Amino acid sequence: MSAIKRAVQRVHYYAHNVARDMAPQALFRRNLQRILEGIDSHGADRIAERLNYYNKMSRLYQTPADGATVAGIPRAKSRYYYDLKEHARYFPRHLRIEHLFGDIVHVPELPSIVKSRPISDTNENSVVMKLNKFRHYQLFDDGTDFDDKKPMAVWRGGGRNPKRVALVQRYHNHPLCDIGRTTRKVVDHTNKPFLSPAEQLKYRYVISIEGNDVATNLKWIMASKSLCLMPLSVYETWFMEGRLVAGLHFVQLRDDFADLEDKILHYEKHPAEAREIIRNANAYVAQFADAPREKLLSLLVLYKYFALTGQIDPDPRIAALWNG
Structure with a gap:
């Protein structure tokens, strides 16, 4: 994506949201019930499954x-x-809404709306919404088939995450890899020129590594015709990183990346396996492409939050989604 196109999208994003803020807000409130009545048309079981993954609140707060x-x-x-x-x-x-903005890597004391949370069985107070989506949910066209890409692994990024440091130190000069740091804060022999997502998608293998919280590039890699290689995720967002399965949606790497070369060589010998994982990854990303369903889910996450903080009396038909 060119810088100009990105700038145009940024202007559109802010203009659209400013206009929405200026519109009479009562119009939106009057439409809530009508939108919520569309649950059955989107599959109540699947809606309930995702709703209760994002919002795990189970009692009155x-x-x-x-x-x-x-x-x-x-x-x-x-x-x-x-x-x-x-x-x-x-x-x-007037409804009260606890929230934490930014890269959140802890579970708050009170149920709060967050963009990210630790993947855990005890993260009930982290209620996930699709936040900062302009940065995290950009996908890119990929017209190059897996077989026609460069038979190498690529990664670019910055930060001091120990996993990123380990990858760069081990593979910045490896013949099967094009890996380098792009940070301006530290300049050394591991630095390499910036590569856009389109340039990275010319490679068969694209590595994803978490930064402050989740990896920004994970979504566009999994939507592409390249194979995603990464360590197991520690954090998750609306993308439900905690539900990704190694060997099905991505290729798992060790945290020290000692197995990266072996994984590349394996999929070079077994490209059909790589293509199958790519198809599964594409299908996983596709579930987020239905805009009306995504809107319904976002409203339901908040509806459940307000109901279980005792601020609204839920419709029994909707409450059945989490009491079921």
């Missing part, structure tokens, strides 16, 4: 009396504000 309200969500992190307000505006302005 109480929100602080001085917490932020729907009308008072702070604008300091504008993309987080717009992405949360996009769906929160369908609910009464």
